[in-house]
Amino acid sequence: MNKTLLITGGASGIGAETARRAASRGYRVAINYRSRGEQARTVAADITAKGGQAVALQADMAHEAEIVRLFEETEKALGPITHLVNSAGINGRHGRVEDYDAGVLSTLFAVNVIGLMLCCREAARRMSTKHGGKGGAIVNVSSMAATLGGRMGSSAYAASKGAVDAFTKGFAREAAAEGIRVNSIRPGMVLTEMTEGRLGDQAFRARIESSIPIHRIGEAHEIADAILWLLSDEASFIAGAMLDASGGGYII
Numbered sequence: 001m002n003k004t005l006l007i008t009g010g011a012s013g014i015g016a017e018t019a020r021r022a023a024s025r026g027y028r029v030a031i032n033y034r035s036r037g038e039q040a041r042t043v044a045a046d047i048t049a050k051g052g053q054a055v056a057l058q059a060d061m062a063h064e065a066e067i068v069r070l071f072e073e074t075e076k077a078l079g080p081i082t083h084l085v086n087s088a089g090i091n092g093r094h095g096r097v098e099d100y101d102a103g104v105l106s107t108l109f110a111v112n113v114i115g116l117m118l119c120c121r122e123a124a125r126r127m128s129t130k131h132g133g134k135g136g137a138i139v140n141v142s143s144m145a146a147t148l149g150g151r152m153g154s155s156a157y158a159a160s161k162g163a164v165d166a167f168t169k170g171f172a173r174e175a176a177a178e179g180i181r182v183n184s185i186r187p188g189m190v191l192t193e194m195t196e197g198r199l200g201d202q203a204f205r206a207r208i209e210s211s212i213p214i215h216r217i218g219e220a221h222e223i224a225d226a227i228l229w230l231l232s233d234e235a236s237f238i239a240g241a242m243l244d245a246s247g248g249g250y251i252i
């Protein structure tokens with residue numbers, strides 16, 4: 001197998017679980033991190049200990065030059081990038097619209113939207129048959145928040161993920177004839193580093209679980225497996241899709 005997968009935000013949560021499972025399916029894996037160097041190196045070391053190939057590479061998705069460098073370093077270490085998962089993301093600040101802060105919104109969109117779009121640009125330049133590439137597959141990690149505007153106080157985050165879905169649809173149509181399949185996945189509430197603080201509050205957790213038709217929080221591996229299916233040849237006719245991995249959505 002000759003597949004190289006770059007995962008942004010791969011040191012923790014959904015990204016880390018995707019990295020581990022991808023490696024066990026034969027992908028060479030580049031694990032991008034911003035500040036979690038030790039966690040990223042642990043994931044890479046676990047993979048290499050099992051006979052896989054992985055590297056941990058630092059780059060901040062809010063900086064174009066670092067994104068460009070990340071793609072160059074990935075290729076140098078592991079060969080041509082054939083697959084990309086954009087999992088890096090932040091919540092921004094929860095709150096009402098009248099309390100918005102322009103700096104917080106800029107950072108939220110810089111990471112969740114512009115960084116992701118620039119990663120797709122770098123991937124397109126390498127994967128597109130139009131540019132001499134051999135095609136590939138990309139999964140953008142969106143959120144169920146994109147569907148209903150998010151839970152109360154999450155409108156800015158929801159807007160950033162709505163942008164991810166709209167961009168994914170447009171990019172998918174542009175890239176499909178050039179050998180690249182682009183899809184997004186919309187996780188519901190999943191227990192990861194992003195949510196463990198809030199989910200530690202048992203009353204909050206019970207309220208969330210009662211709003212989910214399957215009546216429980218998701219686990220990172222349940223999202224990772226769906227991502228790996230979208231990346232795989234089993235999903236060869238799936239392009240421009242939004243896959244809800246959410247236990248049935250949520251009722252608000």
Ligand SMILES: NC(=O)c1ccc[n+]([C@@H]2O[C@H](COP(=O)([O-])OP(=O)(O)OC[C@H]3O[C@@H](n4cnc5c(N)ncnc54)[C@H](OP(=O)(O)O)[C@@H]3O)[C@@H](O)[C@H]2O)c1
Nearest residue numbers: 009012013014034035036061088089143189190192193194
């Ligand atoms: N957990 C959920 O319930 C849920 C639901 C729907 C969607 N999602 C989405 O799923 C994705 C993964 O989140 P997660 O739940 O796995 O949480 P997580 O463990 O917090 O993962 C997010 C990762 O993104 C990285 N990151 C943040 N800003 C970055 C930047 N500027 N440059 C590079 N990396 C950056 C974080 O690393 P640093 O801390 O080092 O920056 C972290 O490793 C996110 O896009 C999130 O919005 C999560």
